[in-house]
Amino acid sequence: MQETKYVTYIRVSTKKQGESGLGLQSQQTYLDHFYTGKNVIAEFTENVSGKDISNRPKLQQALALCKKEKAVLVVAKIDRLSRNTEQALWIYSELDGRLESCDIPNLDKFTLTLFMAIADRERELISLRTANALAEKTKRLGEWRKASTPFINKTANSLAVAVNKKKARANENNKRAAALIQLHRQQNKSWKDIALELNNAGFRASRGGAFQAVQVQRIYNRLINA
The missing domain is CATH 1.10.10 (Arc Repressor Mutant, subunit A)
Structure with missing residues (x-):
């Protein structure tokens, strides 16, 4: 029986390199713990925002290699792959399910969808908290910064998603x-x-x-x- 091949992928955000649990060293520690001794054929590291997977060349190279070698793509934490449900499921489909994450044992399509839905919800709540904080600051200080119409009516996020x-x-x-x-x-x-x-x-x-x-x-x- 042919030995399973693995390709690891690490991503750190340019704005959140020091964020607890998401740094390069933390991700490498997870991967070393679970995959040392396994047939890891390549490692990719990227320092870029996770908003759009099409703008991540290292991820694209990792996906291309996985498809070519029928290898499993491995990440330390699923939100390092993507924080968008559709993008994560697209990757899962492209690799015919050959995707593993150290923080989700026995990853399948159902658990991936569930975890990504939670991440999507958290991103939406962060957006609402930011909008409310701006509104409160405006009440206290007057017109601090004039928000655009999409931001005021809370359509900015959906517009940005559509553009992306x-x-x-x-x-x-x-x-x-x-x-x-x-x-x-x-x-x-x-x-x-x-x-x-x-x-x-x-x-x-x-x-x-x-x-x-x-x-x-x-x-x-x-x-x-x-």
């Missing part, structure tokens, strides 16, 4: 293609061979056509110069 979803759909194909390009280039494949890999995997260039070697090279150059 639209952006994610537009960028998702390019982000995943870029991650695969970087992964194949690290394996010393030629631009022509990488273009063939992308086309065989169903990816399409920005205008809908097949990838050519020159397009692959251009995307890779943008990645390393970013």
